[in-house]
Amino acid sequence: MNSKYNPHNKKRLQKNDVERVFDACDLCRVIRSHGEKIAFRYFVNGEIQEMRYDAFADLILQAAAAFDKLKLVDKRIVIIGDTSPEWLASYIAAIACGAVAVPMDKELALTEIEKFMASVDTAAVVYGKSFNDKFVTTIGSHSTVKYFIPIDADYGKDFNKKVLPFGELLELGQKALANGYVLPVHTDRDKLSEMLFTSGTTGTSKCVMLSQKNIYSVVTCAALETNFTKEDVVVSVLPVHHTYELACLQAELVLGITICINDSLRHVMRNFKTFQPTALVLVPLFVNTMYKKIWSEAEKSGRAGKLRTGQKLCAGLMHVGIDVRRKVFRQVIDAFGGRLTNIICGGARLDPKMIEGFESFGISIFEGFGITECAPLTAVTPYYARKYGSVGPAVNCCTIRIEGDGSKTDDGFEQGEIQIKGDNVMLGYYKNEEATREAFTDDGWFRTGDIGYMDADGYVYITGRLKSVIVLENGKNVFPEEIEEYLGGLEEINECVVVGRHSASGDEVVLTAVIYPDLTRFAPEATDAQITEELRKKINAINRTLPAFKQVRAVEIRRTEFEKTTSRKIKRHLVV
Numbered sequence: 001m002n003s004k005y006n007p008h009n010k011k012r013l014q015k016n017d018v019e020r021v022f023d024a025c026d027l028c029r030v031i032r033s034h035g036e037k038i039a040f041r042y043f044v045n046g047e048i049q050e051m052r053y054d055a056f057a058d059l060i061l062q063a064a065a066a067f068d069k070l071k072l073v074d075k076r077i078v079i080i081g082d083t084s085p086e087w088l089a090s091y092i093a094a095i096a097c098g099a100v101a102v103p104m105d106k107e108l109a110l111t112e113i114e115k116f117m118a119s120v121d122t123a124a125v126v127y128g129k130s131f132n133d134k135f136v137t138t139i140g141s142h143s144t145v146k147y148f149i150p151i152d153a154d155y156g157k158d159f160n161k162k163v164l165p166f167g168e169l170l171e172l173g174q175k176a177l178a179n180g181y182v183l184p185v186h187t188d189r190d191k192l193s194e195m196l197f198t199s200g201t202t203g204t205s206k207c208v209m210l211s212q213k214n215i216y217s218v219v220t221c222a223a224l225e226t227n228f229t230k231e232d233v234v235v236s237v238l239p240v241h242h243t244y245e246l247a248c249l250q251a252e253l254v255l256g257i258t259i260c261i262n263d264s265l266r267h268v269m270r271n272f273k274t275f276q277p278t279a280l281v282l283v284p285l286f287v288n289t290m291y292k293k294i295w296s297e298a299e300k301s302g303r304a305g306k307l308r309t310g311q312k313l314c315a316g317l318m319h320v321g322i323d324v325r326r327k328v329f330r331q332v333i334d335a336f337g338g339r340l341t342n343i344i345c346g347g348a349r350l351d352p353k354m355i356e357g358f359e360s361f362g363i364s365i366f367e368g369f370g371i372t373e374c375a376p377l378t379a380v381t382p383y384y385a386r387k388y389g390s391v392g393p394a395v396n397c398c399t400i401r402i403e404g405d406g407s408k409t410d411d412g413f414e415q416g417e418i419q420i421k422g423d424n425v426m427l428g429y430y431k432n433e434e435a436t437r438e439a440f441t442d443d444g445w446f447r448t449g450d451i452g453y454m455d456a457d458g459y460v461y462i463t464g465r466l467k468s469v470i471v472l473e474n475g476k477n478v479f480p481e482e483i484e485e486y487l488g489g490l491e492e493i494n495e496c497v498v499v500g501r502h503s504a505s506g507d508e509v510v511l512t513a514v515i516y517p518d519l520t521r522f523a524p525e526a527t528d529a530q531i532t533e534e535l536r537k538k539i540n541a542i543n544r545t546l547p548a549f550k551q552v553r554a555v556e557i558r559r560t561e562f563e564k565t566t567s568r569k570i571k572r573h574l575v576v
Contacts, residue, residue, distance in 0.1 A: 020220050021254055023212040024096035024193075025183045027219070032057035034230075034256040040085045041275060042261035048274075051085050053256065059085065062173030063093035065181040067124075069172055070147060070164075073098040076120045076195065080104040080113070081128020083240040083261050086151045086166060088249060090126040095193045095212065096183050102195045103241035107566045110134050118144055120195055120207065120430065126151065126166070139163060189213040195430060196243060196372055207430035214375040215247075217397035217423035222251035225395055227342050227366060227383030228279050230256035235277040237262045237286070239566040243376040244347055248281045269335065276337035283347035285568040287354050287365065288488060292518075294332055294361075295491070307332075311360045325362035332361050342383075346370055347567055349462055351485045352389040367391045369418075369462060371448050373426045373439065374398070378448075379460050390459040398422025401445065402454050407477075413453040417466065419445040451479065468572055470500035472509050478550055486542050487513055487552070492535060494518045495562055497575045501554060512554040513539065514575055516561055528557045 019030045031039070034053035041050050051059075067077065077094040079087055079101060094101040102120060104113060106128070117125065124147040127135065132150055139148050139160050146162065153165035164172075173181075194210040228234070234257055238245040252259055260275035262268055298304040310328045317324055326333060333340060343358065346368035355365045366383055369391035370376030379400060381392035394400040404416040425446045428436040439447055451469070452462040464479025471477055480498035487496045495516040500509040515535060522531050532555050543551040562570040 018220075018223050019254055021216045021223075021250075022220075023186045023189060023216055024092050025186060027092060027216065027250060027253065028057060028060055028096055028183065030254050031060070037230075037256055038258045039253070040259050040261065042084065043263040053253075056085060056089065059089040059170070060093045060096065061177065061183070062170045063089050064097040064173070064183060065176035066169045066173035067093060067097045067099055068181060069176045070124070072124055072147075074100070075123035076100045076102050078102045078104050078117055078122050078125040079127075080106050080125065080241070081131060081151065082106065082263075083236055084128065084151065087126070087128065087240055090149075091246070092250075095215070098184055098186070100192055100195060103246065104197065105239065105241050105566055106130065107239075110138070114138055114142060116197055116205075116207075117142065123147070124149060128152070186212060189216075190427070192427060196241075198372055206432055206435055208372050209427040209430050210375050211427055213423050214426060215250075218247050218370075218375040218377045218395075219250045219254060221395040221397050221424075222247055222377055222380075223254040225380050225382070226251070226344055226368075227364070228252065228255055228257060228344075232279045232342075233258045233260060233275065233277050233339070234279050234281065235260045235262055235268075235271060235275050236281070237265070237268055238281060238283065238568075242567045243372050244283075244370060244567065245281065247370075247375065247377055248344065272335070272337045272340075274337075276339045278339045279342045279344070280336075280340065281344045281346075283568050284345060284350040284354070285348075285564075287343065287345055287350060287358070290336075291354055291357050292491065294335070297335075303331075314360065323362070325360065329361040333363070336363075342366065344368060344380075346377075346391075348569055349481050349485065351488055353489060355386075355388050369450075369460060371420075371450075373446060374420055374422075374424045374448075375426070377424065378420050387455075387457075387459050390455070390461050393458040393460065394420075394422075395424075398424050400454065400460055402452065403441070403445075403447075405451075409453050411455075413455055415451065415453045415463065418448045418450045418452050418460065418462070420448060421445045470498075470509065470511065472500075472549055478511060483511065483513070483546075483550060483552060486546070487515075487539065490535075490538050490542075492517055492521045492538060495570065497562060497570060497572060498552065499575055510553045511551065512556060513552045514556045514558060516558050519559070528559075532557050 021027050021030060031053055037053050038050050039053040039056045041048055077099050079090045081087055091101045091103060104116060121144050125145055126149040129152040135148060139162050148163045149166055149169055151166045189212045191211055192209050193212045194215060196208045197205045198208060234252055236249060236259055262271050298307045314325045314328055340363055343365045345365050350367055358365050366381040368377060368380040370378050377395055378398055379391045379394050399421050401419050402414055402416045403419050404414040407415045409415055419441060421444060441447060449466045450462055451464045451466060452460055454460050464481050468480055469477050470480060483498045484496055487493055493515055497514045499512050499514060501512045503510055517531055535555055539552050563574050564570055
């Protein structure tokens with residue numbers, strides 16, 4: 001289904017004034033050009049602090065000069081911890097000075113962090129306050145790290161000689177600047193500039209190598225091809241080490257957006273009201289949760305009927321060019337701070353019904369598709385020409401093709417693996433030539449591992465993952481993500497994963513829904529068997545709308561959430 005472009009967004013069509021950014025030094029120049037505008041709003045000890053763009057540019061320059069003074073050019077600098085201006089400044093400074101930035105997941109076990117740091121010969125690590133205690137032993141024992149740089153030092157006066165507090169790092173940078181330091185000119189944009197570990201344990205995780213060409217071709221595309229402008233205010237809620245969030249944050253800096261930093265997932269709705277965002281960057285889990293919360297609150301307050309009537313009324317008026325959604329649904333929009341108009345959603349497949357639902361309230365969702373190995377953006381829905389269910393056409397720094405597997409969609413489009421070629425495609429996996437070879441086709445296209453198709457207009461639709469596909473005994477392929485999308489619409493289901501179980505005889509694959517239910521929708525004394533029976537009735541109604549080979553035949557209940565990555569994706573491989 002195509003959507004009409006929203007009248008309240010027409011002013012955003014002109015983006016000819018967006019700067020093209022070619023490397024980190026270029027980004028620094030653009031950041032400084034925004035001058036006294038507020039770049040960040042964030043919490044320090046419960047109080048909101050602000051940092052201007054020019055001050056942030058100074059922070060980057062001082063950190064870069066200090067890294068150079070410490071002879072860290074061409075060395076690996078790990079950055080880990082909560083999102084903060086200092087974290088982001090350290091990341092940009094490392095790349096700008098000619099070092100290699102290594103963003104790392106703060107939720108990893110310390111033993112994994114130490115192994116990852118050793119595997120890339122880390123020379124320095126910049127870290128947030130939560131690691132002050134964790135790194136006490138690491139400081140004395142880690143063989144490759146010369147400098148431990150705490151953003152918020154609280155070690156007292158007796159510092160280990162390896163510890164260089166961030167404040168002292170900046171002082172070192174200021175002295176280097178006074179002695180004439182300037183950012184280098186990067187003539188080789190294909191040089192290694194960033195290393196990122198894919199999700200997994202130290203045994204299965206791969207280290208993706210990215211160049212400045214990879215990184216900043218994506219940053220420029222994100223700034224150009226999304227519906228954000230310098231007037232926007234964004235609340236950052238996703239993990240900062242993740243390429244998706246990093247690319248979007250840097251694109252927001254290019255545009256001159258004010259970035260507000262969420263201090264806790266527990267406080268996210270409260271912080272929306274505090275910071276009043278106009279735009280958000282989210283993953284589907286957030287979108288699904290927020291949508292269900294809207295309807296849950298409406299049912300509790302007895303407003304669900306009025307909400308549905310309002311949707312029908314607004315839809316009718318939209319057909320004659322009258323848009324009153326933001327007035328009719330003022331209470332819904334106020335829950336997000338009162339100004340939210342646009343959401344960019346990526347990281348996993350999104351149910352098109354979520355887009356329709358939020359659109360009915362006057363909030364537009366635009367999907368994107370990316371993968372770490374492509375820095376990560378590959379496609380995004382044009383803000384002036386959406387198609388519900390599509391992640392859009394390829395962004396202008398790459399090309400997408402479908403490597404057909406012989407199957408076709410109902411509309412006759414060839415289906416197969418989505419493959420990428422362009423400026424955003426990685427250099428390869430660090431010290432893993434075999435995995436690098438396997439990641440590319442013989443003619444040089446990157447294999448995403450995602451299955452989908454492309455329509456006549458070049459819009460890409462994702463139908464599943466190669467690794468998660470369930471092969472039935474009759475040879476038919478079932479993509480569990482599609483079935484999960486249908487089940488996710490049931491209010492009784494919080495989360496679900498569809499898997500293929502072998503029957504008792506072993507000669508049949510049974511599509512099984514493993515469900516974490518919303519227990520508030522069942523009687524407190526309800527047993528698993530009773531909950532399962534109620535869910536079976538709902539699922540059977542969905543089954544009647546599906547082909548026989550796609551129907552869910554078994555239901556399993558769990559009373560705890562599925563384990564997730566820090567980017568809020570369910571770890572499917574742990575569902576056994």
